[in-house]
Amino acid sequence: MRRLLFTLAVIAAGATPLAAQDAGRASDAIRIGITYRPGTRPGLVVVPGAGLDSVRAIVSRDLDFSDRFQMIAVGPDATAAARTGAGPMNYGLYRTFGADHAVEIVPAGAGVTVRLHDLAASRIRNQQTYALPPAGDPGFRLAVHRMADDVTRWASGTDGYAASRLLYLAGGRIYRIDSDGADDAGVTAPGEPVFSPAWSPDGSRIAYTRLDRWSINVMDLGSRSVSTVSGTENGQNITPAFSPDGRSVAYAHMDASGTNIYSADVAQHCCVQRLTVGRFADNLSPTYSPDGRRVAYVSTRAGPPQIYVMGADGTDQELLASFDFGSTGPSNAPEWSPDGASVVFHREVSRSPQIFILDVASQRVKQLTSVGRNEDPTWAPDGRHVAFISDRTGRRQIWIVDTETGRVRQLNTAGAARLPSWSRRLRGAGPNP
Numbered sequence: 001m002r003r004l005l006f007t008l009a010v011i012a013a014g015a016t017p018l019a020a021q022d023a024g025r026a027s028d029a030i031r032i033g034i035t036y037r038p039g040t041r042p043g044l045v046v047v048p049g050a051g052l053d054s055v056r057a058i059v060s061r062d063l064d065f066s067d068r069f070q071m072i073a074v075g076p077d078a079t080a081a082a083r084t085g086a087g088p089m090n091y092g093l094y095r096t097f098g099a100d101h102a103v104e105i106v107p108a109g110a111g112v113t114v115r116l117h118d119l120a121a122s123r124i125r126n127q128q129t130y131a132l133p134p135a136g137d138p139g140f141r142l143a144v145h146r147m148a149d150d151v152t153r154w155a156s157g158t159d160g161y162a163a164s165r166l167l168y169l170a171g172g173r174i175y176r177i178d179s180d181g182a183d184d185a186g187v188t189a190p191g192e193p194v195f196s197p198a199w200s201p202d203g204s205r206i207a208y209t210r211l212d213r214w215s216i217n218v219m220d221l222g223s224r225s226v227s228t229v230s231g232t233e234n235g236q237n238i239t240p241a242f243s244p245d246g247r248s249v250a251y252a253h254m255d256a257s258g259t260n261i262y263s264a265d266v267a268q269h270c271c272v273q274r275l276t277v278g279r280f281a282d283n284l285s286p287t288y289s290p291d292g293r294r295v296a297y298v299s300t301r302a303g304p305p306q307i308y309v310m311g312a313d314g315t316d317q318e319l320l321a322s323f324d325f326g327s328t329g330p331s332n333a334p335e336w337s338p339d340g341a342s343v344v345f346h347r348e349v350s351r352s353p354q355i356f357i358l359d360v361a362s363q364r365v366k367q368l369t370s371v372g373r374n375e376d377p378t379w380a381p382d383g384r385h386v387a388f389i390s391d392r393t394g395r396r397q398i399w400i401v402d403t404e405t406g407r408v409r410q411l412n413t414a415g416a417a418r419l420p421s422w423s424r425r426l427r428g429a430g431p432n433p
Contacts, residue, residue, distance in 0.1 A: 169194070172191075260278055
């Protein structure tokens with residue numbers, strides 16, 4: 001296992017970027033283990049208008065990618081039906097298109113006003129005015145994504161995930177990308193050998209392994225300052241994960257006796273604690289439950305790697321995801337869902353990794369993918385979408401699946417991607433790059 005992990009790290013560090021592919025490209029839906037009744041989503045139209053075309057385009061794409069609405073496109077001829085500050089909305093016209101909701105975006109001084117119209121009731125259901133940075137400002141797209149998440153909540157009662165970002169590894173460098181596949185940018189310096197990126201809960205920091213030192217580093221994304229997690233200055237340390245309060249980091253430490261999980265207080269730079277004690281076994285890839293009380297992880301104590309769980313203090317260690325020798329193989333890369341109800345991971349089926357979801361309460365395991373090699377899953381902040389790495393198009397790229405409808409789409413990345421990590425929702429104007 002240790003040799004395998006080292007080989008994977010070297011491969012990731014030495015990979016070369018490849019040409020990017022189209023963003024947001026929809027593909028055939030995944031149907032393994034999913035029940036979906038088409039036609040149950042409400043129809044939604046983004047009303048055309050004068051100006052603000054880029055804002056409408058981003059909002060429309062975000063609402064589409066939320067998979068909560070049947071998006072209805074209307075042409076320029078419908079512009080006259082939009083209210084641009086005076087006069088009534090033509091509710092009857094948009095109802096004839098099959099829409100249940102209409103989203104109107106109009107200028108308001110230096111910002112915009114967004115209105116959600118209930119077409120059946122012929123009234124404005126919600127509206128809010130937003131101050132927007134200039135279009136060239138680094139915070140512009142994230143501000144528009146937050147608007148789209150508000151509309152998703154107004155219309156569906158649940159938050160979207162547009163105002164979030166993913167980290168991933170490509171060519172030995174950590175990149176980050178918007179949830180819609182735009183604004184792909186490097187985070188770490190070219191040539192700096194890194195591995196295992198992970199977000200802090202508030203999105204202000206990331207943790208990762210520095211391969212030439214095998215230390216766990218934490219980068220503040222606002223100041224770009226980097227600190228080393230206490231206890232990782234020596235030995236080989238990988239797969240960091242923040243606790244839900246952001247004060248601690250759990251990680252795997254490798255030495256001659258095996259690989260074990262430790263935690264350290266990154267707020268006070270102290271208090272290293274060993275959580276597993278496995279002689280000649282490997283324990284790695286920790287992931288905290290949202291309440292911080294439990295940690296799921298990978299262990300080889302029974303043979304092939306499988307998913308286990310323990311208390312955050314290392315007590316009550318037990319198998320979490322059941323498996324069948326001969327039918328399925330090793331399991332790896334667990335991540336707890338934002339609501340704590342599920343754990344996603346990848347497991348070998350016929351020697352090919354596929355994405356699985358475990359329902360923690362029932363202990364039922366559901367296979368989510370079947371085409372190509374699919375691995376390293378990570379949850380969106382809405383707890384409904386999962387990003388993962390797949391080679392189904394010939395090279396490793398990030399794909400996103402809606403676990404309720406089975407719809408998948410591919411993100412546009414800087415090169416062959418690995419090890420994605422999805423942030424929580426990024427709020428306010430804080431230091432989120």
